[in-house]
Amino acid sequence: MVGSEEKEMKTSVIDKKALYAYLEEIKDPEIPVLSVVDMGIIRDIKLNDDELEVIITSTYTGCPAMDMIAANIRVELATLGFQKVKVTQSISPPWTTDWISEDGKRKLKEYGIAPPNPKQQVCNDKLFAADEAVQCPRCNSWHTHRISEFGSTACKALYQCNDCKEPFDYFKCH
Amino acid sequence: MSALIDYTLHLADNSLILGQRNGEWCGHGPILEQDIAITNISLDLIGQARSLYQYAAVLINDSELSVSSKASSPLERRFGGEVSEDSLAYLRTEREFKNCLLVEQSNGDWAQTILRQFLFSSYQYYLYQYLQTNTDTTIAAIAEKSLKEVSYHLRWSSEWVIRLGDGTGESHGRMLKAIDELWRYTGEFFIPADYEKELKIDGASLKYEWSKKIKTVFDEATLTVPPDIFMQEGGKQGRHTEQLGYILTELQYMQRAYPGCEW
Structure with missing residues (x-):
């Protein structure tokens, strides 16, 4: 127990809040308006002796942006003077869209991507069930329809607005 | 330990080989949206395979086995040191792959690709549900994470089976x-390999739910579940159909032509 108390004390030496503020600078390569903090993929920051450990989680297992994000975190922290930085991945508990911050959801919408609904409305396994009602990020109409379950990245589906006719990405509820 | 390594590789190989197969559709899908769909499914599967290979690599590198019999194991000799997710995918031979035979079967037409995905996703769906409570916490975590993706694949492929089965005379045929x-x-899914028996993974218990799911979707698709027929097996033990050789030739091309190359 003594060991863990010591660890606690050391962790308290780093100012997590300040570190999170720096990590705000690192954007998701696929969605450059969102920071890794907005995405909710930073699980924890720890100080192990003289090494800083940043624990991240992936949105989808195959997300190709993860390696780049990890590299960018190392670079950002190195420029702040942290010489030993380790970025580790943790997959449990699995990431869900609930981890995206409110600020993040607002930024998504401004960028033209419909943010994930707070709660998945169509969650039964009935086939050909009704499409989820998704609000058009441009004209705010709810009169939209799904074009494809799969979009430009693993985390998005393709929709189109019936009113303004704009096609748009929807960040799938996950 | 070696049973756990074999089982982890078996799960990883299933995902990698099906992911590679689906990836062959890239740029050739029947319409743009479905081209994107099938390759997105590939991406999910290869992502799952990566998590599993990474875990297998840790197990292999940590195991006593790798220290004591390093020189005698052909796998270790080829790797000449630490095993990694890449070496497991790129440097093993056909007989070392433990994927089920179904996933290596050729794409055929869109109907065959859809059916292969449906038969496998429905199996993976019940398997990962079952593995979520496995005593090995890493396997359980990967299963829990992947299950969300697999549910999506299952739903998509089920809808396509119905659309084609209950579609035109041509698509039904x-x-x-x-x-x-x-x-x-499909019979092979439920016949445990030695390493599954050793880990007490009871795949046969999934057969009831799986069969029920297949029947529900087939009924709606106006298709009939075949009667009991002779089932092929052997993939889990490394005895494959000729298809796997062709897949690996393409998948491992760079490492075979330029050993050790990195990019």
Whole structure:
């Protein structure tokens, strides 16, 4: 127990809040308006002796942006003077869209991507069930329809607005 | 330990080989949206395979086995040191791959690809549900994480089976042909390999739920579940159909032509 108390004390030496503020600078390569903090993929920051450990989680297992994000975190922290930085991945508990911050959801919408609904409305396994009602990020109409379950990245589906006719990405509820 | 390594590789190989197969559709899908769909499914599967290979690599590198019999194991000799997710995918031979026979079968037409995905996703769906509570916490975590993706694959492929089965005479006929071609590879899912027995992974217990799911979707698709027929097996033990050799030739091309190359 003594060991863990010591660890606690050391962790308290780093100012997590300040570190999170720096990590705000690192954007998701696929969605450059969102920071890794907005995405909710930073699980924890720890100080192990003289090494800083940043624990991240992936949105989808195959997300190709993860390696780049990890590299960018190392670079950002190195420029702040942290010489030993380790970025580790943790997959449990699995990431869900609930981890995206409110600020993040607002930024998504401004960028033209419909943010994930707070709660998945169509969650039964009935086939050909009704499409989820998704609000058009441009004209705010709810009169939209799904074009494809799969979009430009693993985390998005393709929709189109019936009113303004704009096609748009929807960040799938996950 | 070696049973756990074998089982982890078996799960990883299933995902990698099906992901590679689906990836062959890239740029050739029947319409743009479905081209994107099938390659997105590839991406998910290869992502799952990566998590599993990474875990297998840790197990292999940590195991006593790798220290004591380093020189005698052909795998270790080829790797000449630490095993990694890449070496497991790129440097093993056909007989070392433990994937089920179904996932290596050729794409055929769209109906055959859809049916292969449906038969496998429905199996993976119940398997990962079952593995979520496995005593090995890493396997359980990967299963829990992947299950969300697999549910999506299952739903998508189920809808396509119904659309084609209950579609035109042409699409119905193609589904019948696909069932004829692929059904014989589904029995293997539920026949445990030695490493599954050792880990007390009871795959046979999933058969009831799986069969129920297949029947529900087939009924709606106006398709008939085939009667008991002779089932092919051997993939889990490394005895494959000739298809796997062709897949690995393409998948491992760079490492075979330029050993050790990195990019």
